[in-house]
Each structure stands twice: as C-alpha cells, then as structure tokens.
Amino acid sequence: MILVGELALWIALLMCAWSATVSFAGAKLQRGDLVVSGERGLYAAFGFIVVASLGLWTALITSDFSLRYVWSFTSANLPSVYKFAAFWGGQAGSMLFWCLILALYAALATWASRGKNRELMPWVTGTNALILLFFVATTAFASNPFERLEWVPADGRGLNPQLQNPAMAIHPPMLYLGYVATSIPFAFAIAALVTRRLDAEWLGAVRRWALVSWVFLTLGIVLGMWWAYVELGWGGYWMWDPVENASLLPWLTGTAFLHSIMIQEKRGMLRKWNVTLVITTFLLSILGTFITRSGVIQSVHSFAQSNVGHWFAAFLILSMVASAWLVGIRLKDLEAKAELEAMISREAAFLYNNLVLVGIAFSVLWGTLFPIISEAVRGSKITVGESFFNSVNVPLGLVLLALTGIGPLIAWRKASVANIKRQFAGPAAFGLFVGAVLFALGIRELSPLVAWALCGFVTGTIIQEFWKGVGARRRMYGENPVMALMRLVARNRRRYGGYIVHAGIVILFAAFAGNAFKAEHDVTLRDGETFTTKDPYGREWTFTSQGISQFKALNREVQAVTLLPTREGKPLRLLSSEKRQHFDTQGNPQFQQSTEVDIISMFRQDVYLVFAGAVGDRAEVRINFNPLVVWVWLGGILMAIGGLIVMWPQAERRRQGGYVTELAPQHGVLLETK
C-alpha cells in the first residue's frame, strides 16, 4: 500500500499537468473534448491523491519506520489517534494533506458546476489543476513523505508532546480546510478575468466557497487559540505569533469580501475591489503557509520549518505578478457605474467596514513583516510583540465592533434622519446603559469599558432586528414566537445567519475585553502550604498544596503538583498541573520536558494552574485568574454556526425572504406569495 501510495503521488502529478494543459487548451481552442478531458484529469488526480494519502496513513498506523516521515513524527508507543493525526503533524505529511483537500475541493467545484458556468469552467479547472500541480510537485520533489531511510530503526522519534493534544488533531485540518478553500474563489476570479465575464455570475459561484473558507478558518483559528491556551502553558490564547497572524490575514480579507460582495450583488459596484479581495485572500493564505514553513520569521510553529519556503516564495511571487497583470489588462472591463446615493447608507457603512477590516489586515501584516523590513533597512534585529499589535489593533477593533452594529441599522441607498433616530435609539440607549452600569460598578479602564458598551450597542442592534422580524411574522401569520423566530431565520438565512455571526463577534469582543482584568500570581508552595488571594471579582481564594507526585504513564514520566482550591471557603475540584518527559519504547527520552496545565473553567473566569517546576520539595507554580475566557470559545462556536446558517443551501422559491416574487402578466403588477 505504501509503494502504491508513492506511485500514486507521481501519477497525480502527471494528472495535474495534463488537466491544466488540456483545460487551458480546450478553453482557448473551444474544444469541448479537451475541456471534458481536463475535468476527468482533475477527478483522476483527486483519486490518486486519495490513494497516496491512504498509503501514508497505512505507514503511520503500522509504524513503518523505513519511511523517514513516520520515523520523524511517530513512535511505536504513540496513541493511535496521534499516529493518525501525525499525517499533518510534520512538513511533508501536511503538504500531502493540503494536496488532498485541494484536490477534493477542486473536484467538488468542477462537479458542482457541471451544468453551469460553462464559459468559466475550463479556466477554473485549469487554474485549480495548476495550483494543485504546484502543491503536488512541491510535495513530490521538495518534501516527500514517502522518502525512505537507508536503514529501518527500531523505533521512531515520536510526536512533539505539545502536538499530542486533541485540539491538534483537529485544529490544523480546520485551518487547512479554510486556507485551501480560498483557491476556488481565486480560480473563479482568474477565469472571470480571462473570459471577461465579470458580472455577478462568477460572484454567485464563489460566494459559497468564500463562506466555506471563512467558516473553517474561524473554527481553525479558535481551535488554535484553544490549543495555545491549554497546551503552551503561558496563560493566554493569542500572542500575535507570526503564524497566528498569518491565519488571521485571509480571515480578515475574506470577511471584507463577504460584506462587499453584497454591494456588487445589489448595486453592481466594487467589481475591481471584489476581484482584488478574492485574489488577496488567496495570496495571503499562501503567504501564511510560506511564513509557517520558511522559518524567515521566528514563530512557535517552528516544528514545520523546512526548505519548501523557497518554493512557496516563488509560487507567491508568480501568482502575485500573474494576478496583478491580469487585473491590469482588465481594468476597463472591471469599470462599473458607481451609484451611491448618500454618505449615510448601508453601502457606505459596508465600505467603511471593508476599510477597517483591510486596515487591520494591513497592520497585522505590517507588524509581522516589520522585523524583516527593519533588519533590511537598519541592519539590526527587533521584536514586534503583543504591545505593538494591541496598540494598533485594539482601537481599530473597537471601530469595527461599532460598525458591526451601525451597518445593519442603516437603510440601503439612503437613510433619513427619522429612520436613523428610530433605528439607533434602542441599541444606543442599551449600549450607554451597559457602559453606565459598568462604570458605576467601578470599572475605569477605558478600552474594556468602551468595548463592553459597544458590545451592548451591537447586542441591542441584533435583538432589535430579531424582535422586528419576529413581530412582523407574528402579525402576518399568527405564529408563536418560537416558530416565528425559527422561520424567520430559515426563510432569510443570509441576513439572520449574519446576525448570529455578529452575536458571536460581540461575545468574542466581550471576552477579549475581560483579558484586561487578568491576574497572575507567581507562587512557591511546600506540601500543605496555602496561598490566599482575591480574584478580579474580589472573592477570596485559597490554594493548598497537596504535594508533588511522580508517576509513569503510557509513554511518559510525569511530575505533578496538586492544589486544592477553595472559593470563599467552599472547596472546588483539585487542580493538578504536570511536567512530562516522554520516552520511546527503548526508554530513551524524547524532546524536552513539556508542561500540562490544569484549568477550572467557569462562565466568569478560568482558574489556570501552571507547574513551572520543582525545587527540592517546593513547587513553583503560576496561578492565573483569566476572566471570561470560556466566552471566547462560545463566541467562536456561535460565529461558525452563524456562518453555516448563511452557507446552508436555500430553496430557490424562498430566496426573497420567505416570498416568491413573480409578475402577474395580465395585471402588470408584482405578486408576493408565501
């Protein structure tokens, strides 16, 4: 199976080359047979990549250490789930995994368009095949997971302990699913540019793919935050690491696109901008991969570095130049009559929303690359850390949060003063009320206070929109509130799914603001000693050491400290943080010691214990009170649910918000029927 897998990878390479060549030739020569052959070539490439992937999985599960990849990233005593997940735990395997997802998406995109978009599809198939060709070639030539060792070791080197975490089994696939999905809109954009079919047709085809990418990126980013929080042991979930930033960049431009696409659909404007956003999102996903794998920027994700950075840089430059050239020669075709009736309109709010999203993307990219720029200009190295990113992005984030509430309140085309007063009164009052209550409770820190007041405002907006919608349905159809709410969302998934995403954003921002009140305590405890402190809510906590224990587990030796926490005298469950030293089956130590934190998660705050190490019989621990962290995960989940609702296919007859709009010819009037 392993040999078959390796062979399949090389055949897939040929299939991609074939598919790209005949698809482009078929489009150029108007030869239907070549176009069909190109599509079949892509399906075949997908099939062969599946076989190659099964080959690698077989090698991983059966611990075939004759493969360098299996030897490098697994050991015989590694739990099976992590052997399976080791597929994407290292460079070469993750490259093959990328190929697998890309081939799947490309095949799906081709299959889904088999009866439509016929002018675009040969170019879409060809572009997808070309991108796939790059990835398969990089995998086969520069980072081949089937490379063999000259001898067969008795055991492997094992998987990095910090990758032996359930989040790591699903976080990279989610991110890859998001990153790779940006290729499909990119392929459609290239096809639209080449064929000059730059109307709304190609947008309709890519909207769902853009949503697929957005939902998976959202899940991937949030899972990555969770992994960093529970595994890295530094007590936070976002450190503005270059690789974290790299995942955020396409998410930001993708979010901008999902908003600006509405303006092109409704008003025919922003053609250039939308094409640029689609291309930029794809290029940023490649840039992110390049940053992760090249090692040119220091990152916690250094496990994935190798020489493929050069390949990605070359591909990135080529893609950038080719896309810019194509957009340049089609500028006239991208001209659209701009019709915007007023500054105070939803269109204008969406444009400012795009500005802020792209502005944040720029500031994150700038901060990520600034150490390189500074070194090139001044010759000295610098670090751009959390305080830089926070100082730039916190104000922009607050503006974005405000726009999240403002946009839906303003009417399309033009808002009258009366409309603004009527729409803003409730949400603004609610936001001010929240701010005033928090101020009265003693909160004086400006950023969290503003953030929570704005969260109140946006929450008011969302509640108002649902209230009005449900009320309208109840009046018209006499439905009970629950049924009205469900039907409201079901009949206009795009709008109300979007509001659910906004609700997730609100929860996320409220949780981020809680970070300002984080409390850290650096404590040394002997067995039986107690540490007493107050949490950010002013409640008294005691932590009594139950001592340091040592024991052996599956593939590791563990040293653990256990504390008994009490809150206002009431005991909670034991907290136990570990230092782990992993061993292979021969008893040789693998990797450096790793830390396993323990967390008591509550809605108000997390109590976070880190065992830094033992000095004699004393345990050095850090105890953190991290307010509202659980809401970060809940907000992320809600955003993904909202995205799924927006993405979910809707029956054609219901696309007019629950009505079919049709012309009654004999009367020349519009009829609305349920």
Add this chain to the structure above:
Amino acid sequence: MSAIGRREFLAGLGGVAGSAAVIALGAPEVGAQAPAQQNFGPMDQSVFRPTIRPAKPGAAPSMTVLERDALEKRLKCQCGCILDVYTCRTTDFTCQISPAMHRDVLRLVEGGYTGDEILEAFVETYGEVALTSPKKEGFNWAGYFAPAVVMGTGAVVLTVMIRKWSMESRMAAVAAGAAAKSDSTIDATAAASADELARLERAMRDDH
C-alpha cells in the same frame, strides 16, 4: 532542521529557479527533508550574556515586585521561545535564559536602576531584540505610524469617493427627471412619492 536564516533564505530563493529547471528536465532530486522536529520553547541556551551594572550609591530597590514583573514582560527571553522573560520563567523550567535574565533584572532593581535604565542596559547587551516591542524612535516610527497613515489615507480617499458617487448619483437623478419632463407628455413628478419629491428638491437645491 534548524530555522533558516533570512540571508540563507534569500540566497536559496534564487536556487528555486534552478530546482525548477532540474525538475523540468526530468531529473528530480528529493529535497532535504527536515530531519527532526524542533521543540517549542528554549532552543539555544548558550546565548545568555550578563547585564551587570554597579549599584547606585545608597541604592534601594527601585520598584515593587508587581512593577518588576511588568518590566520583565517588556523584555524578551533570548532563548528563542518568543515569550517575555516573566512568562517564560514562570512557565518553563527547562529554560535557563529567562531565570538568568530575571536575576540580572533583580540585581539592577536592587541597584536602584529605573525601569527605563534597566531596559536600556539590556538593549546594550543584546541589542534592540531584547525588547518585546521596538523603541519609539527613528525608523521604528514607521512601524508604529504606517498602519495609522494607511488607515487615515484610506478613510479620506473613501470619504471623497463616496461623496463623489453620491453627488453623481443625485445629478443623474435630476437630469433624468428633467429629461422626462421635457420629452414626455407625462408629468414625471405626478407619479413620484412625497419622499422622492423632497429628495429631488434637496438634490437640486444642493447642486446650486
């Protein structure tokens, strides 16, 4: 495989063209696979350099423990872990750099040095890379201001464009209305709503 340096990377970029040529000629060479995973956390424990200054005359500790911890969050651990000194030393006992840097901070605090003086001392030892964020001076201002400049410029350009588009839109509406009135026997305004008439009137007034 160790992290690739930027110079090595740029040199290697040129080699990609060569690699591509080799591939095109059908003589592929399997690239060097990363031989090992790198661990997170400390990578190079040999980079520590002492940061020592003589205590000031009659020195007393210059800050509280909380202020010292906050100061250590502005100092980057030099082991390669990307954490600050405080977080690294309280998270990972395998790192020997952050505890050593912490001891230097303790000595400087007890020697009466202020926060800024301590940061400057570390910059003299390790270079600006000792700080978690660049100093606000010289070229570094470009780092701090570029996002604001780009955002500001973008906001101005966008506002001007929206104003221009809305102006053109109103003028087009007025022109269309006038043309309809002159070319047709139908009174265009007769079918217009009160709101549309008011907007038309305002647009005409604004144009004057």
